[in-house]
Every structure is written in structure tokens, then in C-alpha cells.
Amino acid sequence: MAVVEVTSTRRRFQDRVAIVTGAGSGIGAATAMVFASEGAKVCVVDRVASSAEMITRQIEGAGGTARSVVADVARSEDVRGVVNTAVDAWGRIDILHNNAGITAIGSVETLAEEEWDQVIAVNLKSIFLCSKFAIPIMRGQGGGTIINTASVNGIRPAANRDAYSASKGAVINLTKAMALGLAKDGIRVNCICPGTTDTQLVRGVAERLFSDFETAKRVFIEKEPIGRIAEPAEIAEAVAYLASDVAGFVTGSALVIDGGMMLA
Ligand SMILES: NC(=O)c1ccc[n+]([C@@H]2O[C@H](COP(=O)([O-])OP(=O)(O)OC[C@H]3O[C@@H](n4cnc5c(N)ncnc54)[C@H](O)[C@@H]3O)[C@@H](O)[C@H]2O)c1
Numbered sequence: 001m002a003v004v005e006v007t008s009t010r011r012r013f014q015d016r017v018a019i020v021t022g023a024g025s026g027i028g029a030a031t032a033m034v035f036a037s038e039g040a041k042v043c044v045v046d047r048v049a050s051s052a053e054m055i056t057r058q059i060e061g062a063g064g065t066a067r068s069v070v071a072d073v074a075r076s077e078d079v080r081g082v083v084n085t086a087v088d089a090w091g092r093i094d095i096l097h098n099n100a101g102i103t104a105i106g107s108v109e110t111l112a113e114e115e116w117d118q119v120i121a122v123n124l125k126s127i128f129l130c131s132k133f134a135i136p137i138m139r140g141q142g143g144g145t146i147i148n149t150a151s152v153n154g155i156r157p158a159a160n161r162d163a164y165s166a167s168k169g170a171v172i173n174l175t176k177a178m179a180l181g182l183a184k185d186g187i188r189v190n191c192i193c194p195g196t197t198d199t200q201l202v203r204g205v206a207e208r209l210f211s212d213f214e215t216a217k218r219v220f221i222e223k224e225p226i227g228r229i230a231e232p233a234e235i236a237e238a239v240a241y242l243a244s245d246v247a248g249f250v251t252g253s254a255l256v257i258d259g260g261m262m263l264a
Contacts, residue, residue: 012244014039017090019082021073021130022100024051026199027149030236031097035243036064040095043086044068047100073100073126074118083133093137095243098127099149103164103201105208116163123167127174135187143186147242148175150191152258168193172254179252188251190242195258196220197230226259 018035022028024046036042036059044059044066046052052068059066069085071078086093101123104115127148138144153161154168175191182189196202206216220229238257241247256262 011039012240013095016040016094017043017086017092018095018097018243019043019045019086019093019130019134020097020099021045021071021082021126022149023097024048024055026201027194027197027232027235027239028097028099029055030232031099031239032066033059033064034233034236034240035095036066037062038240041065041090042067043082043089045071045073045082045100047072073098073130074121076129079126079129079133082130083137087137092141093134094141094144096130096134096138096144096146097149097239097243098130098146099239100126101149101151101167101201103161103205105160105205107160107162110160111163119163120167123164124170124174127171131178131189135182135185138187139185145243145247146178146182146187146189147239148189148191149239150175150193150254152193152195152256152262154191154193155254155256156262175254176252183251188242188247190247190250190253190255192235192238192242193254193256193258194235194238195224195230195256195261197232197235199232202229223261223264224259225261225264228259230257230259 013035018040020028020032023032023044032042032044044052044056049070056066056068069082071082104119148171150171151168153165154172157165179189203213206213210216
């Protein structure tokens, strides 16, 4: 993964405090890097310590400010710890990117009950928990912004990904409900709906369903009018837009970044 560029001339997030969950890899890592490269202090949250620490070191090595927090975002005690860490270190929370997510291959018939519970807990309950503890801080300081990672599968479900599709559909509607409830508090809430993006999550699915990633990639690309899949940095730029002040009138939106996949 590329080292973060702190030479960016833009400083959209100067002195802001951002929490990014699932920031040890993929889309979350790329988002943490964009925030840090433009001046934010970033709480790099992941359940895998080595991943969170690696991204934190990359940010710090490039002159940015970050802190890694090991947490399972589906557990309320862990999430309390994340919020406390950010507030103790930097006194506020301006941006919350609820991004950690997992998938499980299977239908209602074939998924084990534990797999269903786990997907719903990590992809959906985590947003409830992280937001629950961060919102009072944001309200107390006069505002903030929350960006949830949904998926194109929250709009158009994927076959044999029943729990994943259900969780992402719920993320979109939860985003809208939160946006309505928090608008008067100066807290904007939006979500992103990425299409296929080159991350560990997608590579894991590819390895299970296809012989190798290159074969899978050819199948993914066939569904993409743009003729390729996304890089995590391209998704991170959409998150950065929603988190930035120029998106001040944007709340309750579900921003699709999919290379045209939903049109095909
Ligand atoms: N890659 C895609 O094509 C794609 C498309 C649409 C949406 N998404 C969504 O983007 C988000 C990020 O996924 P990614 O593709 O970057 O995957 P990834 O596997 O590269 O990164 C996910 C990170 O979340 C962490 N994580 C998982 N469960 C956690 C938990 N309980 N607590 C804390 N951290 C946890 C993992 O350790 C990992 O570092 C997910 O919500 C995913 O559903 C991905």
C-alpha cells in the first residue's frame, strides 16, 4: 500500500479529529491516510492490532498524526474505549467513519446462525454503537459528521450474500434515519455505496469462489462499464468529500461509487 502523501496542498481536515473503523486495511486504511494527509488527527481502529499499528506507523512516518486502537466494533465496551481514546488524546470528535465490515457467503438456508449474527453485528450494530457514543461528543462541541460504509449490495442485493446484503440495506436506511434526527444538531450523516474494490475482503471472496484473484477480477470487470474495479483510494476520496465542509448541505445521501455497475 502506498505511503500517505502529506505534501497535499489541500488541508481540508486541519486539526480535526477523525475516527476510522476497520482502518487497518482496504477502504478504511485509505480513508485514514487521506484524512491524515490533510491535517486530521486520526484514530486508526481495527480488531487486528498489527494492521492498525502498521497504518498508524505509515501515517506518522509521513508526518501525520495517528493513534491505533485495537477494538472489536461490535462490542460496546470496546467502542466506549475507542471514543474515550480519541477524546482523551485530542478533546473532540469531528469525523466518524463507520467502515469496518465483513462478509459471509451463503443464503438464509445455508448460513449458520452464528454467521448471520456476526455479519449483522460487525456491519450494522457497530454503526449503532460507535455513533451512540460519538454523537454526544459531537453535539456538545456544536457538530460533526458521520460517514457509514454501505455497499451497492445495499441497493441491489448480491445472490448468496443474504446477510451481507441485508446488513448493507439496513446501513443505508439507518444513515437516513440518523440524518433526519441529527440535522438540527449540526451533525451530517451520509453513507457510501462502493462497487467492487480491490481489498482483502474482495480477495477473500475471490479465493473462495474462483480459482484465483485474476480469474475473479475478469468476472468482476465484466460487470463494470468503466472496465476495471476500484482502488481503495478512489473510495476514500468520496468519504473525504462527504466529511469536508464543501459537503455542508449534504446529509442523508447514499453516494454510489461503482464505475457504472448499477446502470448495467
Ligand atoms: N471491497 C469492496 O468491494 C467493498 C464494496 C462495498 C462495500 N465494502 C465495504 O467496505 C468496508 C471495508 O471493507 P474492505 O473492502 O476495505 O475490507 P478489508 O477486509 O480490506 O478491511 C476491513 C477491515 O475491517 C476490520 N474489521 C473487521 N471486523 C472488525 C471488527 N469487528 N472490529 C474492528 N475492525 C474490524 C478488518 O480487520 C479489516 O482491517 C466494509 O464495510 C465492506 O463491506 C467493500
